[in-house]
Amino acid sequence: MVKFAELLPIWGLFIVGAQAKGYYTITSPGSVRPNSKFSVHVSVFDIWENSRISLTLQGPQYEKFIEVVVPPNSVQNTTFELGDITNGVYTLMAQGLSGIFFENSTNLEFVENLPMIYLQTDKALYRSSDTIYFRIICLDQYLLPAKVNQSLSVVLKDSQNIIIERFDNIALNTGVYKGEYKLTGNIVPDEWSVQVFLGQKMLAKKFVEVKDYELPPFEMDLDAPSYVTFREAQFVASVRFRNEAMNSLTSGRCILTIISKTNEIINRRIHHLNNCKKGIPVNLNKLERVMQNIMVNVTVQFKAHGTHTVSKFVRFVPNLYIINMPSMSYECHEPNEVFVYRAHIYNYNGNPIDGGDEIRVTLNPGTNGMPETFFSHVNDEGCLDVQIKCSNSKIIYVTINYKGTQSKPGKIELKHLNRKEGVHVNTQFPTIDNAIEVQLASRETFNSFVCVILGRGDIVYSNIIDVPNRAWRQTHTFSITPTYEMMPEAHMFVYFFKNGNMVYYETTFSVKSEFQNTIFLDTPETIKPGIILSLNVFTEPNSYVGLLGMEENAFNLQSENNLNARQIFRDLSNVQSKTTGVIAGLVTMTNANHDLVKIYTPVIKERAPIRKQTTQRNYFETFAFNDYVRYIIVF
Structure with missing residues (x-):
């Protein structure tokens, strides 16, 4: 649908002013945030001399003035660096001093810029006399260390909601705080919580399990596939038994039992366990093909250490691989x-x-x-x-x-179909630093237009795009290279002027989520107990590296204690500029005409709720929980 822009409520576009010779357009986010950037886009058209335009951002205990010089028929961008501004009404004022003369202003909304806080513990299950190690990672919308101007504290509570320990007045010079708490013998077992507060507001919470028990003097593992298919001839069940008190390898008797879903014993075989390990083949042709799952039960008998049993369910499935083939429709133009x-x-x-x-x-x-x-x-x-x-x-x-x-x-x-009017991102899966194809289609002819992109609450791209040879067209295909600031979601605003009217279109596109920094580890595949492990870490200069070393089974079975990349990217999607708008929060001041009359109510996204974490009922040791700002780590 074609849209023309004097009071433009779409995107919170507030436009005041009288018609003048030539056109000016001033676009900015509709909200201001403490400790962030506030970018302003300025453009002039049908002006044949340099235009001096002053911009003033004013609010409670804050006022800053910037003057920009815009060449004829071009755009300029400028940025206000906002410090620890306070809540209140903020106003962006613009004045044309030469080239084009006007005065205009619009109010902006103050948005509390809470940091994104993430909790990491060294494991999910603790026992008495253990030490709980934790990290607090505090990030801003650029995934950089957040500037925190209020008191940050960490509270450790037991299962009865009693405060066990507090860590107050935490300083975050690097955006990371690491703490620890030594559990005593007189603890209340059950689910404990670690909570992070900014002032009086809780921003993060993680659950851990505290259980008072003694570790068994042995370890017994059963390795069998979780899923098998009858197209296979057999699978192998491998059992391993280890006892810390053993000074030499021990042999014993291993009894393998196959039990059906109805607890019927299907197969029972006895094997000798030599050197504390045994691989036992299970022939599938001897099992009923109608079965859905079985339980593999292994009992190990030692004269000196008694009898120990471990079990695992094996499920029969038609295929070992899942292939998702979605149905879709596509408009060919x-x-x-x-x-x-x-x-x-x-x-x-x-x-x-x-x-x-x-x-x-x-x-x-x-x-x-x-x-x-x-x-x-x-x-x-x-x-x-x-x-x-x-x-x-x-x-x-x-x-x-x-x-x-x-x-x-x-x-x-x-x-x-014929292409509908609007701005369309043709590239289906945009990625950072790879150009995407965009097409503008309009019922009005144009020979150039302006493209503005908003990402994470601020303007991250603006440019005039000319049609080749300045030819007048109704469609034009152009390319834009997504930047890191456009991830995970960006909003595009395209406009041009025709016969005194602002014609504009808007759309939203997603960019594949990925971190800007990369990290690679170089370490030996196998090491012997008791030796010093040298670990080479390759990353960007001045990177803060947090190291968590865990027993492999603990890491595979339980990851709720660790950081979650998907949650971080979801939180980035919540960073929006809040205004009255259809898609994204931009305010625009211009002297062009429009025909929009409907005012839209913004939809404000809330921070995703904190989920109660569940923990596995197993104990695993942590062997490293260290922080470094260098490349080679030795521990």
């Missing part, structure tokens, strides 16, 4: 247009498949052509992208075969 169909392949246990494996893909256009078969690979996330070209077909079916597992057909419905 050009005959040779290419789009991406994305399938997802992973192991039944949820782990990704090997990216080096070949995958057979078949495209079937039905009666409109012959099937096409080719081989491809998944990316690191287990996604397989198939390039599809728009054709005369109305429906295309996609099937995938991976290691004998055949997918159900994925249905693609092609709709051959």
Whole structure:
């Protein structure tokens, strides 16, 4: 829908002013935040000399003035660096001093800029006499160390909600605080909590389990696949027994029992356990094919250490791999247009498949052509992208075969339409630093336009885009390279002027979430007990490196104590500029006309609720919980 802009409530676009020779446009976020950037976009059109424009940001105990010089028919950007501003009404005032003369202003909303706080503990289950190690990571919307101007405190509470320990007046020079608490013998077992407060407001909470018990003098493990298929001839159940008190390897008797879902003993065999380990093959052709799951039970008998038992469930499934083939529809606007169909392949246990494996893909256009078969690979996330070209077909079916597992057909419905007016991001899966294709289509002709992008509550891109040879067109395709600030979601605002009217369009696009910093570890694959481990860490200069070393089974079985990248990216999505707007919070002042009359109410996203964490009923040791600001770590 075409839209014209004197009071523009869309995006909180408040526009006041009389028609003048030439056009000015001043765009900014609709809200201000303490300790953040506030960027302002200024543009002039049909002005043939330099324009001096003053910008003043004013609020309680705050006033700053910036003057910008805008060349003819161009844009300029400037940024206010906001410190620890206080709550109240803020006003952005603009005045044309030369080139174009005007006065205009708009009110801005103050938004409390709470830091994103994350808690990490060294493990999830503790016993009496253990030490609880924890880290507090405090980030801003740029994922940099947040500037905290209030008192930060950490409270440790037991299961009866009694405060056991407080850590007050915490200083965060690096955005990270590390603390510890030694548990005493007289503890209340059950679920404890670690809470982080900024002033009187709780911003983070994590649960840990405290259980008063003694570690057994032995360790016994059973390694068997969680999922099997009858297409396999057998699987292997491996048992390992270790006792710290043993001075030499010990042998014993191992009894393997296969138990059905109805507790019926299907198979029972006795083996000798030599050197405290045994791999026992289980033949599937001797089991009933109608079974859904079985329990593998292993009992180990030692003369000196008694009898010990461990069990594990094994589930029979039709396939060891899951292939998700979504159905989709796609609007084709050009005959040779290419789009991406994305399938997802992973192991039944949820782990990704090997990216080096070949995958057979078949495209079937039905009666409109012959099937096409080719081989491809998944990316690191287990996604397989198939390039599809728009054709005369109305429906295309996609099937995938991976290691004998055949997918159900994925249905693609092609709709051959003329491009609707608006701004459209054609690239389906934008990523940082890779150009995306964008198309502007309008019922009005244009030879240039302005594109403004808002990311994480601030303007991160603005530019004039010219049509080649300044030709007048109704459609134009251009490219933009997403930056880190546009992740995970950005809002695009495109406008141009025609016959005294501002014609504008808007859209939202997502950018694949990834961290700007990278880290690589270099360490030996195996080490002997008692030796010093040298660990090489490769990352960006001046990086703060936090190290958590855990027993492998503890890390695989229980990760609630650790940091969650998805939660961090979800919190970034909540960083929005709050104004009256349809998509994103921009306020715009201009002297152009408009026809918009409806005022929209903003939808304010709240911080995701803190989930109560669950813990495994197992004990695992932590061997490292250290912080460094260097490249080589030795411990």
